[in-house]
Amino acid sequence: MNDSCTMFWTPTRTAALEQLDAFSPSMGRHYAAMRNTDFGPDERTNTSLLSPYLRRRLITEHEAVAAALRAHGYEGSEKFVQEVFWRTYFKGWLERRPTVWTHYKSQLETAKFRITDDRLLREAETGSTGIACFDAWARELVETHYLHNHARMWFASIWIFTLKLPWELGADFFMRHLLDGDPASNTLSWRWVAGLHTRGKNYVAQPWNIAKFTNGRFTPSASELAEDPEPLTEAFDPGLAQPVRKATPFDPSQKTALLITIEDCMSETLGPSLGNMIAAATLCVTPPQVVKTIYKFNSASLADAAKRAVGLGAPAMTILDPNNPHGLADWAQDAGATQIVTSYVPIGPTRDWLDQAASSLDNAGITLAEITRNWDETVWPLASAGFFKVKKQIPRLIQDLYPS
């Protein structure tokens, strides 16, 4: 265990870069052949474990893919590169269908209120359902704050189709415990397993598949798991993809304060000179009821981002109160700023917080400028339907994103 009480991760950019370096030799054939097997929490060497870092942009997707391309070329690292693009696809997809997030939040509250058998929910969350594999994953999640991708799929499938618990409660359980918990990847993956993302196509956990890809650690019997469940359906319609929200552009002539959020801990590569900022602050908004470890990891990641920014000339950092969205305008006004600049804040709790802060920023005449990274700007326009539309463009995207 390290300072942040997590098994594998230290919340710094240095640690993220070390992990990237350590795993890049394995991003080629090794990853393609081995990535689907969950060897268990004591043997996590077949996938990169970069997700908590990518989630907070302690390293960027651009850096992760660059490392893969350097080590193996595109052909050699295609599988790994595609997985990173899954992340960007989900971020872009949710960005373009914001009602999916608002609907999820309201359905979550309804599900909490409606659940009649909360004994079953308690058993699922504490790993005491009697389904050995499921129980082990529930405990692993709570203890290590991570699950292998395949285990997440099996777990979500059993939660939805065998235990028949509301998927929103499962997504919330993940968000409260996962170190890489991400509003887009998590919500949309749960919807995908349920058969709501690719409508009518659900993911069914099968005993043979679990036995094979846990390397025989778990061998559930056919009678333990729902055999041929129907996909979930819903009356809610996410509608057609909208254009990505138009953020206010950065105006270099304004008196500007820097805001760093957990959506992007790399302010040094955003663009504006950190030495020109008249004030700087960090904002740590976490989803409701997340466990302490996640909160501490977020705070420490922001402290690391702040240290780097100050080292490059940013003013001393204020830590904003996450319980007071209107404090943002007060802070900027006291500093004499007419503009706050931050990285584009995608859909999720931090965005919700900034939406609440908008009226007081308006009243104070302060603009919130958001800078979108080239990576997102290039890929998100393609995230309008299924992943395939992005996947088939990856070779061209690589050329655009890594001009030689």
Ligand SMILES: Cc1cc2nc3c(=O)[nH]c(=O)nc-3n(C[C@H](O)[C@H](O)[C@H](O)COP(=O)(O)OP(=O)(O)OC[C@H]3O[C@@H](n4cnc5c(N)ncnc54)[C@H](O)[C@@H]3O)c2cc1C
């Ligand atoms: C039900 C469910 C919930 C999930 N919730 C999250 C979540 O909250 N946050 C999250 O980052 N991922 C989530 N995932 C996706 C995936 O499980 C994790 O990204 C992956 O397990 C992280 O481990 P790794 O870094 O070793 O991945 P690697 O296999 O090494 O992949 C490299 C990177 O690609 C991205 N990636 C890989 N697979 C996926 C995927 N299927 N979807 C989106 N991005 C992917 C991640 O950023 C990852 O770090 C979820 C998947 C499921 C089925």
